[in-house]
Amino acid sequence: MNIRRITKATLLGVSFAAVMASAASAKTLVYCSEGSPEGFDPALYTAGTTFDASSKPVFNRLVEFKRGTTEVLPGLAESWSVSDDGTEYTFNLRKGVKFHSTDYFTPTRDFNADDVIFSFERQLKKDNPWNTYTAGAAWEYFDGMSMPDLIKEIVKVDDYTVKFVLNRPEAPMIANLAMDFASIQSKEYADKLEADGTRDLLNQQPVGTGPFQFVGYQKDAVIRYAANPDYFGGKQPIDNLIFAITTDASVRLQKLKAGECHVMPYPAPADIEDIKADGNLQLQEQQGLNVGYLAYNTKQAPFDNPKVRKALNMAINKQAILDAVFQGAGQAAKNPIPPTMWSYNDAIQDDPYDPEASKKMLEEAGVKDLQMKVWAMPVQRPYNPNARRMAELIQADFAKVGVGVEIVSYEWGEYLSRSKAEDRDGAVLLGWTGDNGDPDNFLAVLLGCDAVGGANRAQWCDKDFEDLIQKAKVATDRAERTKLYEQAQVVFKEQAPWATIAHSVVFMPMSAKVSGYVMDPLGGHWFDGVDIAE
């Protein structure tokens, strides 16, 4: 070991010891996270585990989701206005917001418009030096939300005013800016890294304005944060936040019971009763903003006939699926968006489970001895905890109406890729968890004409439906949009491109000592405002 390494280690030791000295009387909350973050620059990634460790504790965005809802509130922007034609969004930035002062960076100025421009232009402009700052940088979420097509330019009006100019009106724009990829980085920090020739550190040692500042990450083991003393939203009730990475759900529960951690995500469904019975634990639950569905290939006979699709939907016993696959932690889905989302059309009646009627409808449609494939996902997802089992139940249901089912599956990446093909053979089990709480994020992404051959696994392009969602996309009035989406759901139900199966319930076990934790309908894990009793 060389001298430099020893010196560095000693210096680190001294500063860590200082942290520890204050930690002796400090309040520490330990979160048993389910996996390792891929990195700490949220714009580079798409995984919730990475966002939990980066964008949520360390960063802020121009606008933020109100905790526990999908309502958008001011964040680093105090207020905003939209031009009449819906193509210009002007944000008035908050003054006096400080970036984190850490061992590796001390800011000399407050947050301003330059930071906003930097955070977005690195994703938007291919010629921006930070566009390819790290190997294989792919701005997957920014691109996936069609931001490059949407944003014409971002203009600095003055130090505390920024204007986003769009190529077309886009009602979900504000909700998009509350998403993780829109986290605001410090340009001053980036400039320092550039000067030092260590640009990669932007993804390893983050500097943000958020409630917690990054202290250290020991790969695959522990991430440490300290409360940001200068946080514009006020100092946190806890002093230290620690993520203890624990990939196995049973081990996470054992750690929670042993007091080695205070909060854990994703318990195994089989453990729920045990957790409820434990007096030292509390269990929060929330409707997930998700939907699990079976998408027919509407371009293929006989599934191009809505009557056939409707008949098959009536053959599925959803209650049996909820009992066996979701073990009661879910509710039957009748619409493509979950009931917790605004514009959910509760007036719609679900297709009844009626095998006899289904059989009759199939006969009327001239379908006899139908053989089909049902694709079962190889992975567990909140919207579908056991796709193989679900496929088997559907197979048994369809057999009752004279439809033979062959269950097929592929490795996950292959499954995602093959199921997009327009000439795909069979109906696909899949699902979706919302990104930003806007109905457009379900209806246009999963059922829009542009998404055929992509995320629209039903390959369904219906003119009436498309007109409605396109109108809703550019309308700025919430009441008008709600009406349009409600109508779109009626068209969806008549045309039945999917069999909507279920919306799941998400559970969050934690120690009884923890207070102030609020579950996020978008599936994130936030610790600002959380306290723990001594």
Next chain:
Amino acid sequence: MLRFLVGRIGLLIPTFLGVTLVAFSFIRLLPGDPLDLLAGERGIDPARKAELLHQMGFDRPLWHQYLMYLGDILQGDLGTSFVSKKPVLEEFFTLFPATVELSLCAIFIAVAIGIPAGIFAAVKRGSFFDQTIMGTALVGYSMPIFWWGLLLIIFFSGILQWTPVSGRISLIYFFPQVTGFMLIDSLLSGQEGAFKSAVSHLILPSVVLATIPLAVIARQTRSAMLEVLGEDYVRTARAKGLAPFRVIGLHALRNALIPVITTIGLQVGVLLAGAILTETIFSWPGIGKWLVDSISRRDYFVVQGALLMIAGVVMLVNLIVDVLYGLINPRIRHN
């Protein structure tokens, strides 16, 4: 001896090339690619995907990619992780000490218990003790590691609360990584109780990881001892009236240990393979867990690099065992 050593090292070169080829093709034979997995349910625009594949060089013919990879290896570059964007070698050396520490403890337990148990079983051949030891060894050998690990956690950490559930050290201790070995770093930190905490965290994972090698070593020791105990020189030693302890401990054991040492050497591969499961159960930040995560994310360079480095370690240990064996037994080095 030099000729023997050169010959053995010469053999490593084609083996190493073979491993690079296997590691390179293995991950590419698996269906799915990192970009589809990264994009998830949303999917990725085909044009954008083609652009990214081009940027990463994955659109080139496979032989071209392989030659480039080989060229990079020769310059000491194992590539950069597609996920963490860090050099593979840097990640390997961050995580490797954790696996080594766990494996060394496991092999220590396996040897410390396995050899005496094997000797005892051989000496008391056919007795109740022999049957019990060999029966237990068989159970240990057939035990599903994942189930065994969880069972120990529930019993010792959950019910008895004697040991911590998982991790390498209690989270209240916080010091920089100097050597990467928690036992050493905790001592260097000077923090009270840190070393004790590191030891207590090591116990369960080491026991779990030691289970299979322990069973193998015990069985191997028993059969080697039985063979040696039937030899003429042992009978002679006994006839000369030597104390049973000297006969078994000095004359028999010394010769019986030769195949046992080979077995211990071979267990390095078993340990590294077992570490993949053990590290996952105990949230142990080593290379086993790293490899599993990388395979599921199709992080090509990490999988290739990890396999290559693991193979390298196994080859190196085997070389050392071969050399030691050559030193002990002149017939081998002259043949």
